[in-house]
Amino acid sequence: xxxxxxxxxxxxxxxxxxxxxxxxxxxxxxxxxxxxxxxxxxxxxxxxxxxxxxxxxxxxxxxxxxxxxxxxxxxxxxxxxxxxxxxxxxxxxxxxxxxxxxxxxxxxxxxxxxxxxxxxxxxxxxxxxxxxxxxxxxxxxxxxxxxxxxxxxxxxxxxxxxxxxxxxxxxxxxxxxxxxxxxxxxxxxxxxxxxxxxxxxxxxxxxxxxxxxxxxxxxxxxxxxxxxxxxxxxxxxxxxxxxxxxxxxxxxxxxxxxxxxxxxxxxxxxxxxxxxxxxxxxxxxxxxxxxxxxxxxxxxxxxxxxxxxxxxxxxxxxxxxxxxxxxxxxxxxxxxxxxxxxxxxxxxxxxxxxxxxxxxxxxxxxxxxxxxxxxxxxxxxxxxxxxxxxxxxxxxxxxxxxxxxxxxxxxxxxxxxxxxxxxxxxxxxxxxxxxxxxxxxxxxxxxxxxxxxxxxxxxxxxxxxxxxxxxxxxxxxxxxxxxxxxxxxxxxxxxxxxxxxxxxxxxxxxxxxxxxxxxxxxxxxxxxxxxxxxxxxxxxxxxxxxxxxxxxxxxxxxxxxxxxxxxxxxxxxxxxxxxxxxxxxxxxxxxxxxxxxxxxxxxxxxxxxxxxxxxxxxxxxxxxxxxxxxxxxx
Ligand SMILES: Cc1ncc(C[n+]2csc(CCOP(=O)(O)OP(=O)(O)O)c2C)c(N)n1
Ligand SMILES: CC(=O)[C@@H](O)[C@H](O)COP(=O)(O)O
Ligand SMILES: [Mg+2]
Numbered sequence: 335x336x337x338x339x340x341x342x343x344x345x346x347x348x349x350x351x352x353x354x355x356x357x358x359x360x361x362x363x364x365x366x367x368x369x370x371x372x373x374x375x376x377x378x379x380x381x382x383x384x385x386x387x388x389x390x391x392x393x394x395x396x397x398x399x400x401x402x403x404x405x406x407x408x409x410x411x412x413x414x415x416x417x418x419x420x421x422x423x424x425x426x427x428x429x430x431x432x433x434x435x436x437x438x439x440x441x442x443x444x445x446x447x448x449x450x451x452x453x454x455x456x457x458x459x460x461x462x463x464x465x466x467x468x469x470x471x472x473x474x475x476x477x478x479x480x481x482x483x484x485x486x487x488x489x490x491x492x493x494x495x496x497x498x499x500x501x502x503x504x505x506x507x508x509x510x511x512x513x514x515x516x517x518x519x520x521x522x523x524x525x526x527x528x529x530x531x532x533x534x535x536x537x538x539x540x541x542x543x544x545x546x547x548x549x550x551x552x553x554x555x556x557x558x559x560x561x562x563x564x565x566x567x568x569x570x571x572x573x574x575x576x577x578x579x580x581x582x583x584x585x586x587x588x589x590x591x592x593x594x595x596x597x598x599x600x601x602x603x604x605x606x607x608x609x610x611x612x613x614x615x616x617x618x619x620x621x622x623x624x625x626x627x628x629x630x631x632x633x634x635x636x637x638x639x640x641x642x643x644x645x646x647x648x649x650x651x652x653x654x655x656x657x658x659x660x661x662x663x664x665x666x667x668x669x670x671x672x673x674x675x676x677x678x679x680x681x682x683x684x685x686x687x688x689x690x691x692x693x694x695x696x697x698x699x700x701x702x703x704x705x706x707x708x709x710x711x712x713x714x715x716x717x718x719x720x721x722x723x724x725x726x727x728x729x730x731x732x733x734x735x736x737x738x739x740x741x742x743x744x745x746x747x748x749x750x751x752x753x754x755x756x757x758x759x760x761x762x763x764x765x766x767x768x769x770x771x772x773x774x775x776x777x778x779x780x781x782x783x784x785x786x787x788x789x790x791x792x793x794x795x796x797x798x799x800x801x802x803x804x805x806x807x808x809x810x811x812x813x814x815x816x817x818x819x820x821x822x823x824x825x826x827x828x829x830x831x832x833x834x835x836x837x838x839x840x841x842x843x844x845x846x847x848x849x850x851x852x853x854x855x856x857x858x859x860x861x862x863x864x865x866x867x868x869x870x871x872x873x874x875x876x877x878x879x880x881x882x883x884x885x886x887x888x889x890x891x892x893x894x895x896x897x898x899x900x901x902x903x904x905x906x907x908x909x910x911x912x913x914x915x916x917x918x919x920x921x922x923x924x925x926x927x928x929x930x931x932x933x934x935x936x937x938x939x940x941x942x943x944x945x946x947x948x949x950x951x952x953x954x955x956x957x958x959x960x961x962x963x964x965x966x967x968x
Pocket of ligand 3: 507510
């Protein structure tokens with residue numbers, strides 16, 4: 335076995351291509367076996383085994399900068415750079431990160447998680463290199479999905495203008511998470527599949543080479559002929575026109591061809607784009623046949639690829655997807671828009687019933703938002719189905735094109751709160767803070783999947799502007815579903831329990847935490863109220879006034895950044911209403927990036943637990959008893 339001996343990429347330099355080929359198979363086996371226990375981005379990593387090997391064989395990381403777009407396909411890079419022994423901890427709490435992570439290794443030079451940043455990073459590193467008078471290589475590996483991201487086009491435009499030396503490796507496996515979409519994808523598919531001009535290109539080049547070595551005019555003509563043929567023959571003419579030298583397409587599983595192509599690329603003075611053709615899930619049948627499932631897979635049975643995950647109540651996402659079909663039947667104006675996440679957002683069933691009303695725009699969150707604004711202004715009822723974290727990309731479009739126009743867009747914000755194994759780049763904890771302060775926005779969060787359904791109905795019936803409902807990446811509570819959907823009065827909170835002097839104001843899954851804490855405290859004779867703050871904007875002003883006027887000690891608990899979310903808005907409310915003696919304690923996500931692990935571990939790390947809430951209530955009681963004693967004795 336070669337793999338156990340490899341703990342530094344330098345060791346690859348002495349291997350033959352045959353040995354590298356053997357090593358590739360060992361790495362493939364390693365990934366398939368390790369990920370049965372940890373899960374992870376199996377398909378993407380199986381597709382880049384040879385590509386990553388060839389990169390580390392030809393170049394000298396970390397002096398040569400290797401930048402992986404999204405970074406979900408960097409497991410092979412991690413295996414080759416001394417982290418094999420940590421793969422049992424992949425995506426686990428305080429274990430190996432599932433994305434590139436600078437704190438893990440000097441070979442990890444650029445972190446991501448969000449797509450389409452690698453070309454901008456490569457441009458920056460190439461520019462810095464040149465300004466410092468250094469001569470290291472700068473290499474970006476970007477997938478065909480990530481290439482649909484707007485940032486990638488911004489960077490291509492700049493790179494082609496600057497013409498600095500750098501290499502872009504386009505890893506084209508024809509897949510995003512779902513099948514890739516868009517005109518760029520179609521263009522790449524044409525290059526992949528249009529064998530006739532690939533063959534003609536070889537024939538013409540062969541012919542030109544056969545012309546006996548002659549000086550002068552004919553050779554020049556031959557060269558001109560080749561240049562004019564380029565527009566037919568060179569498949570990547572689009573990239574050539576943008577200032578790149580296009581090389582390929584090359585088989586991304588053929589080590590020898592890739593090594594040769596990389597050596598060719600080294601002789602190119604300016605930016606070069608190497609178009610590599612790979613198969614997502616390569617070498618593992620279940621992954622090759624079901625690209626979608628194997629993109630981000632949970633622990634699985636090796637023989638079948640079937641997930642081991644225990645089934646529980648349906649995920650909120652599934653309830654969203656099914657309810658959207660009910661609403662879609664009711665209202666033909668409803669149209670779902672997703673930026674490249676049809677599966678993760680639960681839209682495949684809706685697309686099956688309404689194929690022309692589910693629009694996947696590719697990795698284009700900004701475009702998706704403005705598209706929804708225009709759809710709304712033309713009388714449609716668009717649902718912008720998006721992960722909280724990825725919606726961060728569309729902040730200006732939400733302000734400028736949706737809220738300022740008061741466009742009647744529905745936001746279905748999935749993965750709201752902690753997401754678990756994807757870690758800090760994917761936590762959905764900022765959307766309340768960055769949306770509630772935008773005029774005209776209405777925001778809701780259900781306490782369970784049944785309330786989600788009613789919120790979806792409420793949003794559909796609401797015609798006065800943008801309205802959002804946000805829900806977590808967890809199973810529902812298993813609560814019985816009301817057969818009839820109803821609307822919820824805008825801005826109305828729900829008092830679930832009354833208490834004596836203490837109340838918890840909670841939203842989303844924190845409502846269940848509050849209920850469990852109230853049950854525990856009740857056993858100690860402490861009656862704590864629980865309020866379901868299901869509208870994050872507008873707040874329930876009358877309930878807030880009642881709570882303050884009753885002298886209630888409140889805890890606002892939310893799985894969102896404490897700075898700027900629900901808790902902050904409650905404090906603002908009391909200040910604006912000059913209620914200066916309102917006693918409010920905030921429990922939210924503190925001012926840190928919460929890294930990968932389970933959602934349970936992430937809540938423990940940030941103190942969003944039943945135990946912490948009980949402790950908080952008790953310390954507030956102790957404090958008010960102390961205050962009472964000191965004031966009564968003074
Ligand atoms: C801004 C943003 N939107 C969406 C995603 C979700 N996402 C992660 S990987 C991926 C597909 C990437 O496809 P590609 O670049 O072709 O990589 P592959 O997995 O095929 O190797 C998507 C949509 C993301 N990471 N970032
Ligand atoms: C790398 C990436 O951004 C996606 O693959 C993401 O990890 C999917 O998240 P879910 O598993 O929550 O759908
Ligand atoms: Mg791809």
